Amino acid sequence: MASSSYTNSPCAACKFLRRKCLADCIFAPYFPPEEPTKFANVHKIFGASNVSKLLNEVQPHQREDAVNSLAYEAEARMKDPVYGCVGAISVLQRQVIRLQKELDATNADLVRYASGSARPPSQYGRRATTASVSTRHHSGLSFLSPLSSSHHDSTYCHDKEEGN
Numbered sequence: 001m002a003s004s005s006y007t008n009s010p011c012a013a014c015k016f017l018r019r020k021c022l023a024d025c026i027f028a029p030y031f032p033p034e035e036p037t038k039f040a041n042v043h044k045i046f047g048a049s050n051v052s053k054l055l056n057e058v059q060p061h062q063r064e065d066a067v068n069s070l071a072y073e074a075e076a077r078m079k080d081p082v083y084g085c086v087g088a089i090s091v092l093q094r095q096v097i098r099l100q101k102e103l104d105a106t107n108a109d110l111v112r113y114a115s116g117s118a119r120p121p122s123q124y125g126r127r128a129t130t131a132s133v134s135t136r137h138h139s140g141l142s143f144l145s146p147l148s149s150s151h152h153d154s155t156y157c158h159d160k161e162e163g164n
C-alpha cells in the first residue's frame with residue numbers, strides 16, 4: 001500500500017481533532033486538509049465518532065457519496081437549525097407542484113387557443129381586459145407569469161424561498 005501522500009499533512013479530521021493521521025485513517029480520503037470547514041460542520045452536527053461509525057458501516061465505494069450527503073446535510077442544518085435540508089426539500093417540492101399546476105393551466109390554454117374555441121390567453125394578449133389577473137401574484141417567477149392565478153397559493157412561504 002503506497003498511501004503515503006497524506007501521511008505528512010494530517011487530514012482535516014485529524015487536524016481538527018488534534019490526533020495523528022494514520023495511513024488507514026477512515027476520514028483521510030474524504031476530508032482533505034484543504035477543506036477544513038467540511039469536517040468541522042459534519043463534526044459539529046453529527047459528531048466525529050458517529051461519522052466514523054457510519055463510514056465503517058457502508059461499502060467503501062459508497063463512502064464518498066455518504067460523506068457528501070453528510071456534508072450537505074450538516075451545512076443545511078447549520079443554516080437552518082430547525083428544518084435543515086428538509087426545509088430546502090419541501091420548498092422545492094412546493095415549487096414543483098406549483099409549476100406543474102401552472103404548466104397544466106398553460107397547456108390547457110394552448111389547447112383551447114389552438115383549437116380556436118376561446119379568446120387568446122390574457123398572458124399573451126397584453127391589451128386584454130383581464131390584465132389585472134396577470135399582474136398579481138408574481139413570486140419571483142416572472143418568466144412564467146402564472147395563468148392560474150385563480151388558485152391561490154398564498155399559504156406558501158415565499159420569503160423563505162428567496163432567503164435561501
Ligand SMILES: [Zn+2]
Nearest residue numbers: 011014021025
Ligand atoms: Zn486522518
